[in-house]
Amino acid sequence: MRHLLTIEGVTRPELEDLLDLSDEFLNVLDRDIPKVPTLLGATVATMFFEPSTRTRLSFERAARALSADVLSFSPGTSSVTKGESLKDTALTLKAMGADLMVVRHPATGAAHRVSRWADLPVVNGGDGAHQHPTQALLDAFTLRRHFGKLDGLRVGIVGDIRHSRVARSDLQAFSTLGATVTLVAPPTLLPLDTTGWPCDTATELDGVIGDLDVVYLLRIQSERGGVSGFTSLPEYVRRFGLDDRRFRLLRDDAVIMHPGPMNRGVEIAPHIADHPRTLILDQVRNGVAARMAVLFRLMTPEARR
Ligand code: NCD
Numbered sequence: 672m673r674h675l676l677t678i679e680g681v682t683r684p685e686l687e688d689l690l691d692l693s694d695e696f697l698n699v700l701d702r703d704i705p706k707v708p709t710l711l712g713a714t715v716a717t718m719f720f721e722p723s724t725r726t727r728l729s730f731e732r733a734a735r736a737l738s739a740d741v742l743s744f745s746p747g748t749s750s751v752t753k754g755e756s757l758k759d760t761a762l763t764l765k766a767m768g769a770d771l772m773v774v775r776h777p778a779t780g781a782a783h784r785v786s787r788w789a790d791l792p793v794v795n796g797g798d799g800a801h802q803h804p805t806q807a808l809l810d811a812f813t814l815r816r817h818f819g820k821l822d823g824l825r826v827g828i829v830g831d832i833r834h835s836r837v838a839r840s841d842l843q844a845f846s847t848l849g850a851t852v853t854l855v856a857p858p859t860l861l862p863l864d865t866t867g868w869p870c871d872t873a874t875e876l877d878g879v880i881g882d883l884d885v886v887y888l889l890r891i892q893s894e895r896g897g898v899s900g901f902t903s904l905p906e907y908v909r910r911f912g913l914d915d916r917r918f919r920l921l922r923d924d925a926v927i928m929h930p931g932p933m934n935r936g937v938e939i940a941p942h943i944a945d946h947p948r949t950l951i952l953d954q955v956r957n958g959v960a961a962r963m964a965v966l967f968r969l970m971t972p973e974a975r976r
Pocket of ligand 1: 725803806836931932
């Protein structure tokens with residue numbers, strides 16, 4: 672694996688290898704000094720052309736826990752405001768010594784393009800509504816840690832599927848690892864065509880929620896037009912929000928996940944977000960270990976497969 676641009680086509684053994692490595696790196700993060708010298712002298716560049724809290728900080732934390740240096744780029748304070756292109760920005764960071772780039776961009780395919788321009792490993796940190804492979808890894812890792820395996824798990828991904836790169840990536844990783852996935856959304860927020868996707872779809876949450884082991888909630892992606900998918904926010908909350916009544920319909924051992932950022936009071940009732948059966952902060956913590964695994968696989972030549 673030279674790049675991680677999409678989770679599509681990543682095989683079950685490759686995924687399991689990354690999850691096994693993530694377990695090892697989670698142990699590192701539990702040590703008194705949560706750091707190993709593995710990438711000492713290497714530089715990870717993060718190029719985020721869209722807002723981010725978790726993904727960017729998680730990659731930077733992962734890089735530092737492996738003793739790499741970090742070059743952190745934000746368009747708002749950069750020469751992008753003077754018209755500099757994605758290509759020139761990438762080549763500039765490479766000339767400064769970046770050994771790997773993490774790219775987040777609103778355009779589908781942006782990370783792929785950077786991988787062609789700059790001759791170094793590239794990780795897709797989210798491209799438009801297309802892919803977010805490390806989110807899928809950390810989510811699969813979180814489920815494997817909680818349930819022991821994904822085989823046979825019933826996962827409902829609920830919300831603005833149409834505009835969600837998380838839904839697309841998670842669906843592929845979960846199904847490759849043996850889970851059954853149902854995409855749950857109003858018809859206007861489901862993808863236009865899911866033919867060939869390894870999932871079912873449902874347009875009402877109440878009909879499926881009692882069968883699920885995992886309720887994976889998504890934010891309405893208003894920046895990509897998600898709000899045009901329903902008539903009013905109260906109507907969305909009424910039909911798809913995880914409130915007390917729906918919580919009571921859940922199986923006793925079901926868990927709740929969310930990639931963040933959450934909109935409390937919309938897809939999830941404010942107090943349910945803090946319930947012990949949510950894995951939301953586990954996802955964040957596990958994400959650092961999962962990204963350490965990816966950086967390790969892509970940056971240590973002897974470890975590359
Ligand atoms: C997601 C993203 O950016 O795709 N967030 C994340 O990376 N944790 C989901 C979202 O923005 O709703």
